[in-house]
Amino acid sequence: MTDRPARPVDGARPVDGTPRSHPALRTPICELFGVRYPIVQTAMGFVSGPRLVAATANAGGLGILAGATLDLPELATAIAEIRRRTSAPFGVNLRADATDAAARVDLLIREHVRVVSFALAPKPELIARLRDAGVRVVPSVGARRHAEKVAGWGADAVIVQGAEGGGHTGAVPTSLLLPQVADAVDIPVIGAGGFFDGRGLVAALAYGAAGVAMGTRFLLTSDTTVSPQVQRRYLDAxxxxxxxxxxxxxxxxxxxxxxxxxxxxxxxxxxxxxxxxxxxxxxxxxxxxxxxxxxxxxxxxxxxxxxxxxxxxxxxxxxxxxxxxxVDGRVDLGVMATGQVTGLIDDLPSCAELIDRIVAEAVAVLDTLQEGRSDGDR
Known part of the structure; x- marks a missing residue:
């Protein structure tokens, strides 16, 4: 298993080692979520715990806690642990149909959690309650009609997952679904499914997205609690x-x-x-x-x-x-949800190294495109 450090892209970093950004990478979700970069770590059950969420937040992205697999006391404990690890904004994923959804929402409001995401569309009254408390509501969808519905109900943004994504997924590839949804709604759209590097981030922006959301790429970092033998299975795929x-x-x-x-x-x-x-x-x-x-x-x-x-x-x-x-590392008895992009990943950087790399690659691509346009204008 290789564990390579992030590789800087020539010309994309200043001398102090921090990634040079680009105006195109300052998208509406940066202001909406209070983050430096338009990169979201998705909520993966039994994977997106406090350590991964905080590491993503500290690196400038939006980390989302997988709250649906925690009971209410465990959720409170996890939020407290994230607070100890970072002062940056983060999100929590909930199930809109959970029997204690109201109590969970109360907890997030009390804790001033910045973002709440949903795999199933929350009802309009739940969206309104969260928004009235200053919480940003970001449902995940797999079809244009679902995006239009939650946008009409008042969602602040939407994560759109194409067929390449892991876990429950649809049949339409990201390259087709993302521009379709971006053209259909007037709230920020975040692309998911098939993203793992700076080239993908630029492509998502070109399709009309305001950023990318990644699950498998963050699962395959050194900041997760997933066992090495499980990560090895992903890297070998x-x-x-x-x-x-x-x-x-x-x-x-x-x-x-x-x-x-x-x-x-x-x-x-x-x-x-x-x-x-x-x-x-x-x-x-x-x-x-x-x-x-x-x-x-x-x-x-x-x-x-x-x-x-x-x-x-x-x-x-x-x-x-x-x-x-x-959790138990039983690759023989367990199920491993994954995006198809696992076949393109071969290393385990930290979240900081990963996000720095993605930003550096995106800046390099944007610079190259700009240079090409300038050459064409001569």
Whole structure:
């Protein structure tokens, strides 16, 4: 496993070593979120914890805590830990359909959290409540109609994930979805799915985005708590090393291709259900998670995604399979959500090195484009 330092791009850094920025990189989300650079670290369950969030914030990006996998006391503790690690703005991800969503929102307002993101669209009254308290609301969407809906409800910005992205994802690639959404709404749009370097950041800006959001690229840094053996599996994967499967909960999601996923893909519905039940029971014993919590998770997904009853248990089990890999390091038993971009990543920089590199590369690309235009005007 290589752990290379960030490589500066010639001409993109001044002598003091800090990355030279560019006016094009000062986008509306920089002011909206209070960050130096238009780079967002997405909320990944069991990955985006206080250490990663604070490291991203200290490096000038927006780190988002994965709050959906924490109970309310754990969420409060995690926010307090981030506060100890950084004074920079950060965000928290919530589930709009959580049974204690109101209590979570109260906590974020009391703690003056700058940004809240949602994987499922929050109701207009919830958006209004957060905005009235000065909290920026940023839902994630995978279709233009969803972006138009939340924009009409008052969202401050929207993260648009194309098919290359990890976890639950759609079928339209980022290169098509991003400009479509950017043309359709009048709030800042953040591109997600397939981004990992400065060239991608410039491309997203050219498509009309105000920045990029990255998950897998931040997972593969030295600031995560993900075990080395799990990171090794990501680094070893090629561009064909991921698969979009419905075998986990009936909803398409992109994960690393593993023996477990292959077995689930080729198993019939009943066999998948039995295997999932056994796996849920095994991890319930390991973690002490009550059955009622697992079933509540599945029922929440059933309501929000119209799952069949057979998919409820599969949906309830999915967080346990994610936890097995990301927390316990069980690459043989767990599920590893990933963006397709994992096939282009081969190192583990710190968040500071990564963001400095992306900014330096973006400045170099912008300078080259400007030089080309100037040459053409002569």
């Amino acid at each position: 090629g561009l064909d090393g991921t698969v979009v499967t419905r075998a986990l909960d009936g909803v398409p999601q992109r994960v690393l291709r593993t023996d477990l996923i292959d077995r689930l893909e080729h198993a019939g519905p009943l066999r998948r259900l039995v295997r999932s039940a056994r796996s849920a029971a095994r991890f319930r014993r390991l973690t002490g998670t009550p059955w009622r919590h697992l079933l509540a998770e599945g029922l929440a997904m059933r309501r929000s995604r119209e799952l069949t009853w057979s998919q409820v248990l599969l949906a309830a089990n999915t967080p346990m399979l994610l936890r097995a890999a990301m």
